[in-house]
Amino acid sequence: MFTWSLAIRNLRRRKLRTALTASGIVVGISMMLILLSLVSGMETQVRSMVRALGGADITVSNSTSFRDRAGGFFGFLPSPSTLDASIVNVLSGIPGVYALSPQYSFSGSINGRRVTIYGIEPASYEIVTGGLNIIEGRFLTENSAGEIVIGKALMEFLDLTLGQTVSLSSGQIGAERTFKVIGVFETGMVFQEYAAYIALADAQEITGESGRITHVLIKCEDPSIVSEVSSLISSAVPGVRVATPTIMVQQATNMLNTLTMFFATIGLVALFAGSFGVVNTMMMAVTERTREIGVLKAIGAKSHDIMKLFLTEALLIGLIGGGVGVLAGSILAHVFPMLVPGMFATGISPFGMRNPFSRPGTTNPMLGGTTTQTFRLVLPAITPMNVAICFSLGALVGILAGLYPAWRASRMKPVEALRHV
Numbered sequence: 464m465f466t467w468s469l470a471i472r473n474l475r476r477r478k479l480r481t482a483l484t485a486s487g488i489v490v491g492i493s494m495m496l497i498l499l500s501l502v503s504g505m506e507t508q509v510r511s512m513v514r515a516l517g518g519a520d521i522t523v524s525n526s527t528s529f530r531d532r533a534g535g536f537f538g539f540l541p542s543p544s545t546l547d548a549s550i551v552n553v554l555s556g557i558p559g560v561y562a563l564s565p566q567y568s569f570s571g572s573i574n575g576r577r578v579t580i581y582g583i584e585p586a587s588y589e590i591v592t593g594g595l596n597i598i599e600g601r602f603l604t605e606n607s608a609g610e611i612v613i614g615k616a617l618m619e620f621l622d623l624t625l626g627q628t629v630s631l632s633s634g635q636i637g638a639e640r641t642f643k644v645i646g647v648f649e650t651g652m653v654f655q656e657y658a659a660y661i662a663l664a665d666a667q668e669i670t671g672e673s674g675r676i677t678h679v680l681i682k683c684e685d686p687s688i689v690s691e692v693s694s695l696i697s698s699a700v701p702g703v704r705v706a707t708p709t710i711m712v713q714q715a716t717n718m719l720n721t722l723t724m725f726f727a728t729i730g731l732v733a734l735f736a737g738s739f740g741v742v743n744t745m746m747m748a749v750t751e752r753t754r755e756i757g758v759l760k761a762i763g764a765k766s767h768d769i770m771k772l773f774l775t776e777a778l779l780i781g782l783i784g785g786g787v788g789v790l791a792g793s794i795l796a797h798v799f800p801m802l803v804p805g806m807f808a809t810g811i812s813p814f815g816m817r818n819p820f821s822r823p824g825t826t827n828p829m830l831g832g833t834t835t836q837t838f839r840l841v842l843p844a845i846t847p848m849n850v851a852i853c854f855s856l857g858a859l860v861g862i863l864a865g866l867y868p869a870w871r872a873s874r875m876k877p878v879e880a881l882r883h884v
Contacts, residue, residue, distance in 0.1 A: 466768070470775040473748070484744040485784040487737030488857050492788025493795060495730030496853045500796040500843035502726055506719050507844055518592045519564075519680035520689045522706045523554065523696060545675040546703070553700055554679055559692040561684040564591040565676040567666040571633045573613070574621050579658045580631065582666020591682045595660070600625050600646035607662050611642035614656030615649045631661070633670045640669055734856060737784070738864040745777055745868035753875065760877040773869035774862060781861015785854040792853065796843035 474481045525544035551565050564587035571580040585603040588594070594602055595612065603612055611629065623629065625644055632639040642661065650656055667673050683692050693705045749756075756769055 466772055466775050470772060470779055473752075473776055474779060477748075480744055480747075481780060481783070484740045485780050485787065487740035488734070488781060488784025488860055489737075489788040489791060491730065491734035491737040491860070492785050492853050492857045493792035494733045495727075495856065496789055496792030496845070496849060497796045497799055497843070498726035498730050499849045499852070500792070500845045501799070502719070502723050503844035503846055503849060504842045505722065508842070520683045520686065520707060521681040521693055521696065523550075523679040523681065523700075524677060524704050524706070526702050526704045545672055545677055546679070548674050548676050550676075550700065550703075551679060554681065554696065557692060557695050557699060559683050559685070559688045559695070560681055562587060562590045562682045564588045564680045565663060566678045566680060567663055567670070567672065567676050568678065569633055569666065569670055571631055571669075573611075573617070573629050573631050573659060576617070576621060576657075578617060580633075580666060581658065581660045582663040583660055584663050588680070591680045595646075595648040596650065597646050598649045600644070602646055603660060603662060607645070608665060609640070609642055610645045610661070612646040612648055612660045613644055614658050615647055616653045616656035617659065618644075618647050620657075631659075631669065640665070734860055738860045741777060741780055741861055741864035742868065744780070745773060745865050746871075748776070749773065749868050749872045752872075756872055756875050757877050760875070766873040769875075770869045770873035773872050774865050777861045777865020777869065778858060779861070781858045781864075782854075784861070785857020788857060789850055789853050793845055793850075796845060 523546075525546050527544040545567075548565060551563060554560060554563055564584055566588070567582035569580055569582075570577065572578065573580075583603070584605075585607065586605060589602070597612070598615065600612070603610060611631065613623065613629075617623075621629070623644055625647065627644050628641050629644060630639060631642050642665075648656070648660075663676070667675060681692070681696075683689050689707050693707050696703070696705050759769060759772075760766075
């Protein structure tokens with residue numbers, strides 16, 4: 464306790480010097496917290512956007528690709544092999560699965576035009592894929608029996624308008640129903656718009672496949688664990704094929720890892736520079752207090768007591784710098800993105816997926832249509848882990864910077880120190 468009180472008294476005697484020394488650590492710690500918070504915020508937003516815009520992370524289907532089913536133009540039409548709908552309960556228990564959505568897709572005809580029909584559960588489909596880019600009307604709901612959402616290109620080809628009814632056939636004899644057009648979606652890619660979406664129950668009924676599905680779309684809790692979840696599914700559920708769009712996942716993960724390393728390096732360089740201020744201050748303190756050190760040793764203080772005293776002073780400087788740096792960094796983390804919005808903004812241009820952060824009005828000739836482009840300031844995520852890391856780094860820098868001065872003070876000879884003027 465005596466060591467702490469003496470260290471505090473010595474620092475108070477040189478308040479300005481202590482403040483200036485601690486300011487070097489404050490700058491480094493605040494910069495470190497700002498950058499770590501922005502990276503954490505960017506990571507949260509990018510993963511949210513990947514979850515909302517990137518479609519399913521994993522698609523599970525029957526390992527037998529196709530089977531023959533009567534009907535179609537030539538009597539037999541290849542159709543995807545189906546899975547029992549109960550597989551959804553099995554897959555939901557796999558660790559790392561965030562959400563999943565069953566789907567029944569088949570080749571059917573609308574008013575005589577052969578198209579791809581997707582039977583979906585609207586609520587789970589929106590969670591997993593982010594939904595469709597609806598440009599007219601609305602999307603399906605849980606009570607959308609007898610309703611259909613059609614692609615823009617198909618609407619124009621069939622010369623349909625919102626509210627009209629269409630005849631949908633699955634190719635089987637007598638399997639034909641009338642649906643009301645309630646919405647139109649656009650993807651920017653014409654071939655994707657020759658499709659339609661209906662409720663899963665309607666798709667199962669019209670195909671005579673009650674309780675069967677063709678695919679399960681899965682969204683993982685974290686894009687970086689897609690491979691692990693895929694392996695778990697393959698081993699836990701036999702007879703299924705697991706497909707993953709790994710490119711988007713890898714790009715997001717690699718980008719975040721690069722940003723984390725880059726910003727952490729900048730923060731560490733700033734801290735390293737601040738540590739020189741601590742070393743300089745402690746060396747000056749040792750020189751100024753040489754006679755004091757001699758007196759302490761003369762009255763019985765051991766070398767380790769002197770070393771402990773100077774290390775305590777260095778630690779206090781580090782704790783002061785760390786505490787103030789965390790406080791300043793927490794405030795500046797919310798201000799910094801506003802000052803440089805072009806640097807800390809996330810942007811994604813999805814292909815027809817609805818984006819909850821979107822701002823329309825960007826035309827992309829490469830995609831043959833208008834896409835939605837996203838620009839949003841990164842909201843910093845000041846987590847307890849980041850605060851603890853930064854505060855600990857401040858203390859660590861103080862101790863490491865004070866090691867040499869403390870060791871030098873402890874090695875002084877009492878007689879020589881007492882002769883110092």
